[in-house]
Amino acid sequence: MAESTHCIVNIASPLRSYTGGAAKVNARGATVAEVLADLEQRSKGMRFRIIDEQDRIRPHICLFVGTRRVHSLAEPVVANDELHVICALSGG
Amino acid sequence: MALSGTELARYSRHILLSEIGIGGQERLRAGRVVVVGAGGLGSPALLYLAAAGVGTLGLIDCDSVDLSNLQRQILYDSGDVSQSKTSAAQRRLSGLNPDIAVVAHAVELGPGNARDILDDYDVVIDGSDRLGTRYLVNDACVLLRKPLVSAAIHRFEGQALTYVPGRGPCYRCLFPEPPLDEIPNCAQAGVLGVLPGVLGAVQATEAIKLLLGAGEPLLGRLLTFDALEMRFREFSFQRRPDCPVCGDHPSITRLEESNAATDAEAKVVQRLSAQQLKSMTLRSVDRDRPVIIDVREPSEFETGHLPGAINIPVGELAGRIRQLAPDLTTVFVCRSGKRSEHACRLAARNGLGKVAHLEGGLLAWVESIDSSLPVA
Numbered sequence: 001m002a003e004s005t006h007c008i009v010n011i012a013s014p015l016r017s018y019t020g021g022a023a024k025v026n027a028r029g030a031t032v033a034e035v036l037a038d039l040e041q042r043s044k045g046m047r048f049r050i051i052d053e054q055d056r057i058r059p060h061i062c063l064f065v066g067t068r069r070v071h072s073l074a075e076p077v078v079a080n081d082e083l084h085v086i087c088a089l090s091g092g
Numbered sequence: 093m094a095l096s097g098t099e100l101a102r103y104s105r106h107i108l109l110s111e112i113g114i115g116g117q118e119r120l121r122a123g124r125v126v127v128v129g130a131g132g133l134g135s136p137a138l139l140y141l142a143a144a145g146v147g148t149l150g151l152i153d154c155d156s157v158d159l160s161n162l163q164r165q166i167l168y169d170s171g172d173v174s175q176s177k178t179s180a181a182q183r184r185l186s187g188l189n190p191d192i193a194v195v196a197h198a199v200e201l202g203p204g205n206a207r208d209i210l211d212d213y214d215v216v217i218d219g220s221d222r223l224g225t226r227y228l229v230n231d232a233c234v235l236l237r238k239p240l241v242s243a244a245i246h247r248f249e250g251q252a253l254t255y256v257p258g259r260g261p262c263y264r265c266l267f268p269e270p271p272l273d274e275i276p277n278c279a280q281a282g283v284l285g286v287l288p289g290v291l292g293a294v295q296a297t298e299a300i301k302l303l304l305g306a307g308e309p310l311l312g313r314l315l316t317f318d319a320l321e322m323r324f325r326e327f328s329f330q331r332r333p334d335c336p337v338c339g340d341h342p343s344i345t346r347l348e349e350s351n352a353a354t355d356a357e358a359k360v361v362q363r364l365s366a367q368q369l370k371s372m373t374l375r376s377v378d379r380d381r382p383v384i385i386d387v388r389e390p391s392e393f394e395t396g397h398l399p400g401a402i403n404i405p406v407g408e409l410a411g412r413i414r415q416l417a418p419d420l421t422t423v424f425v426c427r428s429g430k431r432s433e434h435a436c437r438l439a440a441r442n443g444l445g446k447v448a449h450l451e452g453g454l455l456a457w458v459e460s461i462d463s464s465l466p467v468a
Binding site for chain 2: 012013014015017023045048049058059060061062064067069084086088089090091092
């Protein structure tokens with residue numbers, strides 16, 4: 001397994017009720033899956049809002065590491081990367 | 093027809109720009125742009141497009157102006173409260189620029205009318221406040237091969253992207269399907285009043301560029317804006333070959349298909365008035381009384397809730413649906429009735445047979461049953 005690293009997760013506005021309103025949280029992990037698992041430890045229920053029962057990114061959610069779109073949860077995350085959780089918004 | 097002396101004077105600052113000039117201003121005058129939703133995003137977009145001299149502006153909205161709209165919907169003033177939005181907007185835009193045509197469509201955009209309305213325009217701006225409408229507009233634009241400038245807002249955050257047929261990905265390439273539960277809109281989650289001003293101005297800019305053929309549109313780029321951080325970010329995305337509407341083998345080929353599930357679900361939603369719910373809670377036999385599930389966010393629930401209500405935020409409902417007893421009547425409640433309606437559909441889809449929701453939400457309860465209940 002690759003070495004676990006710290007990264008910053010930017011949380012979409014509709015999901016911030018899981019982080020006490022925080023827009024950014026720190027998490028550890030060498031892959032997107034590990035970062036989300038670490039996030040779940042401190043923000044219970046958050047992962048289920050992002051990933052479905054088949055371990056797929058929910059279709060109204062997009063993940064980006066930096067500016068690179070995430071297509072697989074196995075994609076790597078390196079130190080100081082930012083993981084952006086972006087959610088379809090409805091307000092107009 | 094050449095620009096008149098009045099038009100040369102009105103648009104002189106545009107005409108000075110080499111990217112516009114007299115030819116570009118004439119293209120704007122010949123341009124036809126329709127705005128879906130004359131609300132927070134639609135207000136600045138329509139005002140700037142009218143000021144810019146876009147010759148024909150369509151606006152689609154079936155609501156009337158509410159006092160709570162005036163915090164951000166700058167098309168309207170206090171005297172417009174209770175007036176139809178399309179009428180009030182038509183007056184304001186014609187006052188700003190009497191040389192343009194403003195076409196009011198005072199209807200709810202749906203699968204049955206989207207094609208007829210949108211097909212009459214060159215560019216579509218989506219400023220709607222429902223995800224269902226957002227997907228409908230995207231699908232219609234792909235099927236009609238119309239350029240679309242889409243934007244959405246939530247609290248302090250906004251996002252925008254542009255679609256041009258054959259030149260880039262569509263909204264579904266980014267977000268293929270809407271969530272089973274609705275994302276709270278401005279009325280439910282709150283919104284910084286100036287936020288739609290920023291995003292609506294981005295939409296107007298994009299529409300003007302598309303009409304002019306100038307600059308680089310937001311194709312394959314999601315622009316996000318965080319007002320608290322005062323930061324714009326940009327995320328690139330590609331057209332998906334498996335996109336259900338613009339992909340190589342699309343499954344959505346008619347507008348009716350993309351909304352069939354929604355229509356079917358609408359039929360199973362049972363609506364209760366506040367008085368009906370009150371009567372049900374007073375039944376003497378335990379099993380006849382409903383289980384009340386409050387689907388608002390925890391902070392809203394803490395402010396005030398119905399006696400005995402259980403808090404399951406709508407976003408958590410799918411994961412906690414098995415906690416609900418299928419043999420008891422479940423009544424979902426929220427602030428205004430929107431989230432509870434979605435919760436009701438979600439529950440019905442997951443096999444719960446005895447589900448209902450409080451129509452008008454706790455605001456209706458406060459109005460007709462208990463005015464002392466604090467509602468956030």
